[in-house]
Amino acid sequence: MRTFRLVLAALLGATSLVAITLTTGVASASTQAKLATCKSAINAQEYTRGKLTVGTDNPVYTPWFVNNKPSNGKGFESALTYDIAAELGIAKSNVVWVYEPFDNSYTPGPKKFDFDINEISYTAQRAKAVTFSESYYNVTQSIVALKGSAIATKHTAAELKTYLYGDQIGTTGLAYIYNHIHPTQQTRVYSTLDEAVLALQTKQINAIVVDTPDGQYMATSEVENAKKQPDGVQVGQFPSTGEHYGLLFTKGNPLVGCVNVAITALRTNGTLAALTTKWLDIYTSVPVIKP
Amino acid sequence: MSDVVLDLDHVVKRFGDNEVLSGVSLSLHRHEVVCLIGASGSGKSTLLRCANLLESIDAGTITLFGQSLNDERIDPDLVRRHIGMVFQSFNLFPHLSVLENILLGPVRALKRDRDEVREEALALLERIGLRDRAHEFPDRLSGGQQQRVAIVRSLAMRPALLLLDEVTSALDPTLVGEVLDLLRDLARNGTTMLIATHEMNFARDVARQVAYLDHGVLIEQGTPEQIFTNPQHESTRTFLERVR
Amino acid sequence: MSLGTDEGSTTPNLFAPRHRRILVGRRGLAASTISSVVLLGALVALFFFAPGSATVRYYYFNGHNMWQSFVGHPQTGLLSVGRGFVTNIWMCLLCEVLILFFGLGVAWVRVSRSAVLVPFRVLATAYTDIFRGVPLLLVVFLVGFGLPALGLGVLSSQSPDVYGCVALTLTYSAYVAEVFRAGIYSVPNGQILAARSLGLTHGTIMRRVTLPQAVRTVIPPLLNDFISLQKDTALVSVLGAIEAARAAQIYESTVFNGSGLVVASLLFLAITIPLTRFTDRLLDRDRRRRLASLS
Numbered sequence: 018m019r020t021f022r023l024v025l026a027a028l029l030g031a032t033s034l035v036a037i038t039l040t041t042g043v044a045s046a047s048t049q050a051k052l053a054t055c056k057s058a059i060n061a062q063e064y065t066r067g068k069l070t071v072g073t074d075n076p077v078y079t080p081w082f083v084n085n086k087p088s089n090g091k092g093f094e095s096a097l098t099y100d101i102a103a104e105l106g107i108a109k110s111n112v113v114w115v116y117e118p119f120d121n122s123y124t125p126g127p128k129k130f131d132f133d134i135n136e137i138s139y140t141a142q143r144a145k146a147v148t149f150s151e152s153y154y155n156v157t158q159s160i161v162a163l164k165g166s167a168i169a170t171k172h173t174a175a176e177l178k179t180y181l182y183g184d185q186i187g188t189t190g191l192a193y194i195y196n197h198i199h200p201t202q203q204t205r206v207y208s209t210l211d212e213a214v215l216a217l218q219t220k221q222i223n224a225i226v227v228d229t230p231d232g233q234y235m236a237t238s239e240v241e242n243a244k245k246q247p248d249g250v251q252v253g254q255f256p257s258t259g260e261h262y263g264l265l266f267t268k269g270n271p272l273v274g275c276v277n278v279a280i281t282a283l284r285t286n287g288t289l290a291a292l293t294t295k296w297l298d299i300y301t302s303v304p305v306i307k308p
Numbered sequence: 309m310s311d312v313v314l315d316l317d318h319v320v321k322r323f324g325d326n327e328v329l330s331g332v333s334l335s336l337h338r339h340e341v342v343c344l345i346g347a348s349g350s351g352k353s354t355l356l357r358c359a360n361l362l363e364s365i366d367a368g369t370i371t372l373f374g375q376s377l378n379d380e381r382i383d384p385d386l387v388r389r390h391i392g393m394v395f396q397s398f399n400l401f402p403h404l405s406v407l408e409n410i411l412l413g414p415v416r417a418l419k420r421d422r423d424e425v426r427e428e429a430l431a432l433l434e435r436i437g438l439r440d441r442a443h444e445f446p447d448r449l450s451g452g453q454q455q456r457v458a459i460v461r462s463l464a465m466r467p468a469l470l471l472l473d474e475v476t477s478a479l480d481p482t483l484v485g486e487v488l489d490l491l492r493d494l495a496r497n498g499t500t501m502l503i504a505t506h507e508m509n510f511a512r513d514v515a516r517q518v519a520y521l522d523h524g525v526l527i528e529q530g531t532p533e534q535i536f537t538n539p540q541h542e543s544t545r546t547f548l549e550r551v552r
Numbered sequence: 553m554s555l556g557t558d559e560g561s562t563t564p565n566l567f568a569p570r571h572r573r574i575l576v577g578r579r580g581l582a583a584s585t586i587s588s589v590v591l592l593g594a595l596v597a598l599f600f601f602a603p604g605s606a607t608v609r610y611y612y613f614n615g616h617n618m619w620q621s622f623v624g625h626p627q628t629g630l631l632s633v634g635r636g637f638v639t640n641i642w643m644c645l646l647c648e649v650l651i652l653f654f655g656l657g658v659a660w661v662r663v664s665r666s667a668v669l670v671p672f673r674v675l676a677t678a679y680t681d682i683f684r685g686v687p688l689l690l691v692v693f694l695v696g697f698g699l700p701a702l703g704l705g706v707l708s709s710q711s712p713d714v715y716g717c718v719a720l721t722l723t724y725s726a727y728v729a730e731v732f733r734a735g736i737y738s739v740p741n742g743q744i745l746a747a748r749s750l751g752l753t754h755g756t757i758m759r760r761v762t763l764p765q766a767v768r769t770v771i772p773p774l775l776n777d778f779i780s781l782q783k784d785t786a787l788v789s790v791l792g793a794i795e796a797a798r799a800a801q802i803y804e805s806t807v808f809n810g811s812g813l814v815v816a817s818l819l820f821l822a823i824t825i826p827l828t829r830f831t832d833r834l835l836d837r838d839r840r841r842r843l844a845s846l847s
Contacts, residue, residue: 120805125607142808183792187805205712205792206802212697216792219700221712243703360749389751399746403764412760413750447841458746465750 048282055275056106062272064131069107071098072117072130072265076211079234080296081136087114093230093296094134097153100288104279120187122265123147131272133265136228138189149263150276153289156262158193159232159254159303161240162224163217169250172306183222185210189260190226197255197308198226214239218248229254230297253306311337312374313469313500314359314391319368321354321524328354330524331368336469339498343511345535346521347547352504355521356471359502360393373468389417392462393471396478398454400446406433406457407442413465425464432460436490452483456490469500477506508551512536520544614811621803621812633812636799637819640785643717643795647785648778650721655728660758662729663736676729683726688719688784695719696791716788724781731773735766772838775831779824796820 064070073094076085083091090099090109102112115130122133125146138156139149162168168180177198183205184191194204205222207213210231216222218240227235232251240249266273283289314336321329329351336342344352357363359370361377361384370377377387400409410429414420433439436456438449446454455475462470472491476484488510495501495514505511511518512532519529522543528535539545573579599605624632661669661676683691696715700708739762747757789798796819800812 123808125611126604142806146808186798186801191802192806203794206789206794206798207792208790212790212792215697216700219697219708221700221792362745362748385748385751385753387751388749391749393746393749395742395746397742399740399742401743401746401761401765403768413752416756416760417751417753462749 048278048285051275051278052104052282055278059105059107059272059275062131062270062275064129065113068111068113069102069105070113070115070130072115072122072128072133073135074119075116077135078231079238080230088112093154093292094136096292096296097283097289098134100283100292101276101279104282105275119185125268128265128267131266131270132276135265136231136262137265138260139263140189146268148266148268148270148273150266150273151280152261152263153280154262154293154297155257156189156228156260157254157257158190158226158260159229160224160226160252160306161217161232161235161249162252163220163240164248164250166223168224169252172252174307177306177308180223181205182224182226183207183213183216184226185213188227190228193255193258193308194226197258218242224252229303233303251303254303255308256305313338313340313372314502315369315371316355316359317369317371319355319358319370320366321351321358321363322366328524329358329365332521332524332526333368334519334526334529336500336502337516338500340516341495341499341501341503341514342517342519343515344502344504344519344521345506345508345511345547349523350521351524352521353473354524356393356473356502356504360391360471361387362393385417389413389465390468391471392465392467392469394455394458394462394473394475396474398446398451398458398478400454400458400461402446405443405445406438406449409446409457410461410464413461418465429460429464432464433457436460450483451479452486455479455483455487459487459490459494463494469502470494472501472503472505474504474506506551508536508548520547522547610809612810612814614809617803617807617809617811618815620807621800621809622815624799624803630806631794631799631802633796633799633803633815633819636794637796637816639713639788639793639795640782640820641823643713643720643785643788644778644782647717647720647724648781650717651724651728651777651781652774654721654725656732658725658729659732659736662733680726680729683723684730686723688723689787689790691723692716692719692787692790695722712788712791712793715791716785716793719787720781720784724777724784728774728777731770731777732766735770736762738769739765772831772835775827775834779827779831782823782827783820 060066071087073082073087077087077092077094078085079092081092081094083089083095087095087098090096099109099112102109117128117130117133117135119135119137122128122135122137123143123146128147132150136156137143137149139152143149160168160172168177178200179202180200181202181204182194182198182200184194184207186206186208188210191204191206194200205213205216207216210225210227213222213225214235217225225232225235229251232254236249236251237247240247242248264273264276266276280289312335316332316334318331318333319329320327320331332351332355334342334355344355346352354363358365361370365378372387372390375382400406401412404412407426407429410432411422411425414425414428415422430439430442433442438453438457441449441453446457449457459470459472459475475491476487479487484507488507491501491503491510492514503511503515515532517529518532518535520527520535520539520541520543527541528539528544534540535544536548539548602608620630622632622634624630624635658676658679661672662680664673692715695718696712699710699715699718702708743761743765744757747761752760786795786797789795789801794802796816797813800810800816803812804810
């Protein structure tokens with residue numbers, strides 16, 4: 018009897034293994050097939066034939082880009098872009114970067130790029146005006162403050178309401194403050210994140226809410242005291258609200274189909290995970306706090 | 309107390325390289341009317357302004373009540389409270405009513421009681437027949453009326469003497485008469501005046517002395533009979549021919 | 553050629569050329585009506601029949617969104633544009649008072665001839681030169697982020713509204729000082745002579761004769777500056793404060809409809825248009841008076 022059950026288990030295991038391999042193989046095969054179709058059809062869908070035109074902001078920050086140069090392939094989003102291009106059979110030299118301020122990207126109307134990559138979170142509202150690709154990163158929000166400030170140690174849900182927050186207009190960080198934290202003092206809203214950081218450094222605000230990887234970089238490198246020493250601390254990150262980043266396309270742009278295929282391929286072959294580990298690893302070490 | 313109210317002794321005034329007054333000497337006695345005549349640019353206005361310390365002099369002495377005005381300790385504002393001046397262009401303050409124009413000097417400079425001055429001002433306006441216009445603004449008055457108000461404005465300060473700079477030259481001919489009549493009235497009442505004027509008949513009537521200026525030089529001075537009937541200098545004669 | 557009137561032999565032609573006759577009389581009225589209708593019609597047609605018209609009308613002129621943005625809903629981050637506009641108004645009123653005060657002070661220092669005030673005159677000239685030269689936006693940044701950075705106690709811990717007002721006052725006072733100065737210089741010299749002849753002191757002359765006239769003269773340009781100031785209060789949003797334009801932007805980036813911007817614009821116009829009309833009337837009346845007194 019035991020032998021029988023052992024053999025059954027082994028058979029089931031083997032069958033499952035074969036099934037999984039077959040399905041993923043089939044999936045891979047179909048992905049590969051789709052990719053092949055894409056590689057040939059993509060030209061017609063491009064903004065500029067023969068080129069992949071990618072939009073992003075200026076300046077752009079670590080860990081998404083490095084040294085404010087999207088074309089150097091460094092940083093999570095820069096590397097991801099070139100990997101997607103490779104999957105679609107587009108040479109590195111044919112990737113063209115254009116400037117699109119964050120605020121403009123999700124407004125309605127035809128865009129002057131194939132897609133925009135700039136930590137743009139998918140929201141239902143934005144999806145009415147533009148098309149998003151599937152997720153390439155699931156994001157959580159975090160708090161950045163000055164070292165030794167009250168919020169660094171006192172951040173229960175009740176205490177969080179008492180602080181003065183500042184954030185960039187139109188960001189999901191700002192939306193998180195309004196929708197989940199509900200502070201009693203009116204939040205300061207700045208045109209750019211730089212200004213919010215400046216306000217934090219000059220003690221005009223107590224804290225900024227920004228996605229965890231940005232927050233990590235901000236706390237360790239951007240927020241400085243008068244002696245140019247790092248003065249920030251990432252107090253903690255909030256539980257996930259299901260927010261994720263997607264690439265942004267003109268509404269109804271058929272190119273999103275092929276790009277999604279490329280993203281799927283990168284996920285399947287482990288590239289996406291590798292990129293995440295390489296550039297965004299730190300987020301797992303940030304404590305979770307409740308709003 | 310001396311009879312001489314204002315004395316100018318060899319007064320010289322230059323504007324840059326241009327010598328506008330060349331050693332002019334003139335005396336004004338109490339209750340006396342002296343008329344200055346001469347062509348435009350002869351220095352009549354400048355002379356009056358120097359007398360009033362509105363212009364500084366480059367040489368010579370000006371004496372008021374026997375006190376030299378060259379002294380550094382002299383406060384020009386104080387001096388001008390004793391000297392009244394009326395201008396060719398009236399210069400009434402457009403943002404103040406007729407009455408307020410007259411009150412400004414006595415109330416703000418002499419620090420007199422406002423109500424007291426008000427009574428006096430209204431009486432003065434009554435004398436020139438403009439009491440009913442007391443609360444109107446200068447732009448509603450004719451030129452002649454404005455000039456008479458300007459004269460009254462100076463008189464309200466109770467000055468020791470009046471300086472009048474061609475006060476009828478900017479007026480419509482029909483309005484000149486009313487102003488001259490007022491000045492005749494003042495002369496009859498013994499007001500000390502130094503008047504620069506083009507009105508020769510008027511000068512003949514009221515002046516005790518007439519002084520003729522040409523290019524900053526006091527050419528001739530004398531009684532109206534002497535000057536108008538029997539001018540001694542060529543320059544005087546030529547000028548009088550032209551204005552006849 | 554002799555001096556005198558022309559003894560010309562032929563009668564000159566007195567008729568306007570044909571193509572210009574259309575501009576006179578009844579035909580002129582018809583021509584102007586037609587051209588107005590055509591222009592207006594073209595603009596309306598452009599608006600309604602442009603390819604993106606429906607999108608634009610929905611995005612910027614949607615009634616429901618206009619109301620919602622005006623009233624706001626803070627819990628979901630939809631700040632009230634109406635409430636934001638209150639900030640614009642009180643800032644404008646408060647700053648204008650400060651601006652008139654400082655502007656007059658600077659002008660007075662610049663026109664005075666007292667020896668004691670020489671160093672202040674130099675400072676005043678430098679001040680007007682600098683603050684008429686640096687764009688207001690930069691001044692807002694420098695004051696709003698610079699002062700807090702200095703860490704000077706009370707000076708460094710004010711709200712952005714205060715810093716915004718400081719920046720506006722610094723910049724506008726420089727312009728207003730020049731306007732006042734021009735006004736002071738425009739008072740006819742005869743006025744000053746007459747006042748001095750009455751024995752009034754310099755201070756009294758300035759207060760009772762010069763300034764009353766100068767101020768009346770410069771009321772139209774000062775009103776222009778006031779209208780301009782009302783709009784520039786929106787710049788305080790750069791420092792993080794919420795005023796009408798910023799509240800409208802937040803609404804747009806949350807709900808994704810720009811009707812709030814139109815609401816904010818209408819609120820500004822509700823203040824500036826009456827002021828502009830009033831200034832025009834003052835200018836007209838002043839012109840009529842001046843021309844009447846000259847003729």
